[in-house]
Amino acid sequence: MTWAGPHRWLQAGLNIAIVAALLFAVSYLPPDTSLQDRRRDGILKVCVPPSYPPLITGDPSRPGFDAELADAIAKNLGLRLALNVLPSIGKDFNPRNWSLTRAQCDIIAGGVADTVQTRSFLQTLPTPAETGxxxxxxxxxxxxxxxxxxxxxxxxxxxxxxxxxxxxxxxxxxxxxxxxxxxxxxxxxxxxxxxxxxxxxxxxxxxxxxxxxxxxLDESISPRFRMALGLWKGDQTLKRAVADALELFEKSGVMLRLSARYGLDKDIVEPVSDPRK
The missing domain is CATH 3.40.190.10 (Periplasmic binding protein-like II)
Incomplete structure (x- = not known):
C-alpha cells in the first residue's frame, strides 16, 4: 500500500506557498505612475515619422489620422500634445531599431503595426487603419x-x-x-x-x-492587420486611460469622422494624383 495522500497535500501546500510568495513580492514593485507623471507635466509626447500618409502627413492643415487622433487623446486626458517628429521611425521594419526612448515618447504613432514582433517591444492599441x-x-x-x-x-x-x-x-x-x-x-x-x-x-x-x-493582394499571401498606437510596457495606467479615450471616440463618432476625413473608410486609400501631369 502506498500513502500518496500526504504527498499530494504537501505538493498543493508548496504550490500555494510559491504563489503567495510571488504575490507578496509583487506588492514591493514600484507603483505605475505613468498617467500621474503625464498629468504632473501637463504634456503628452507622441513620436511620429516625418511623413506616413494618411496617418502622418506633415501638413498642419491636415496633419494625418494618427496626428489628429493623438490630439483628441491629449485633450481627453487634459494634456497638451507635443508631436515629436523622429526620422528614425519607419527606417527599419523592426521597431527595436528606431532608437526611441521614454524621454522622447509616451506614445509612438504613424507606422506602428499591431504584429507579434511589435508587441514583443511595445504595448499596442489598434486603430481602424488597416494595412497589407x-x-x-x-x-x-x-x-x-x-x-x-x-x-x-x-x-x-x-x-x-x-x-x-x-x-x-x-x-x-x-x-x-x-x-x-x-x-x-x-x-x-x-x-x-x-x-x-x-x-x-x-x-x-x-x-x-x-x-x-x-x-x-489575396489574404492567403499576407493577411491584413491593424495599425496601432504603441506604448511602453509597464505604463498600465496611461494605457488604460488611452484605451478608455479610444472607446469613447468609437461610441461618440469621433473615430468614424476621422476615418472618413482621411479615407480610411474606403476599401483602399486612393493614390495621390500627380500635379505634374
Whole structure:
C-alpha cells in the first residue's frame, strides 16, 4: 500500500506557498505612475515619422489620422500634445531599431503595426487603419507569368518571405525598388508590369490614376492587420486611460469622422494624383 495522500497535500501546500510568495513580492514593485507623471507635466509626447500618409502627413492643415487622433487623446486626458517628429521611425521594419526612448515618447504613432514582433517591444492599441500588401497595375490585377513586378517592401513588417515564395510560384520576376520615388517612376513609365508594396506606402505615391489601379493582394499571401498606437510596457495606467479615450471616440463618432476625413473608410486609400501631369 502506498500513502500518496500526504504527498499530494504537501505538493498543493508548496504550490500555494510559491504563489503567495510571488504575490507578496509583487506588492514591493514600484507603483505605475505613468498617467500621474503625464498629468504632473501637463504634456503628452507622441513620436511620429516625418511623413506616413494618411496617418502622418506633415501638413498642419491636415496633419494625418494618427496626428489628429493623438490630439483628441491629449485633450481627453487634459494634456497638451507635443508631436515629436523622429526620422528614425519607419527606417527599419523592426521597431527595436528606431532608437526611441521614454524621454522622447509616451506614445509612438504613424507606422506602428499591431504584429507579434511589435508587441514583443511595445504595448499596442489598434486603430481602424488597416494595412497589407497592395498591388498596382493598369488592369487592376497581377500580370501574367513571366512579367516583371516592382517590389518595395516598406517598413510595416509584412511577411516578405511569403510574398517572395508566392511570386516565384506565379512565375513573376521581382525587381526590388529602393524608395517610393523609384517605385513611382517605374509604374508611371510602364517599365514594370505591376508593383507591390504596403498599403500606406502605396497611398503616398503620385501615380497616373487614369492608367493605374490599386488592389489588395489575396489574404492567403499576407493577411491584413491593424495599425496601432504603441506604448511602453509597464505604463498600465496611461494605457488604460488611452484605451478608455479610444472607446469613447468609437461610441461618440469621433473615430468614424476621422476615418472618413482621411479615407480610411474606403476599401483602399486612393493614390495621390500627380500635379505634374
Amino acid at each position: 500588401w497592395v498591388g498596382i497595375s493598369a488592369t487592376g490585377a497581377m500580370p501574367p507569368s513571366g512579367s516583371t513586378v516592382a517590389i518595395l517592401p516598406g517598413t510595416a513588417g509584412l511577411d516578405r518571405l511569403a510574398l517572395s515564395t508566392w511570386l516565384r510560384k506565379q512565375g513573376l520576376r521581382a525587381q526590388l525598388m529602393r524608395s517610393p520615388a523609384e517605385l513611382e517612376q517605374a509604374l508611371n513609365a510602364g517599365t514594370v508590369a505591376a508593383g507591390i508594396t504596403e498599403r500606406f506606402v502605396a497611398a503616398s505615391l503620385r501615380l497616373d490614376t487614369n492608367a493605374l489601379t490599386m488592389f489588395w
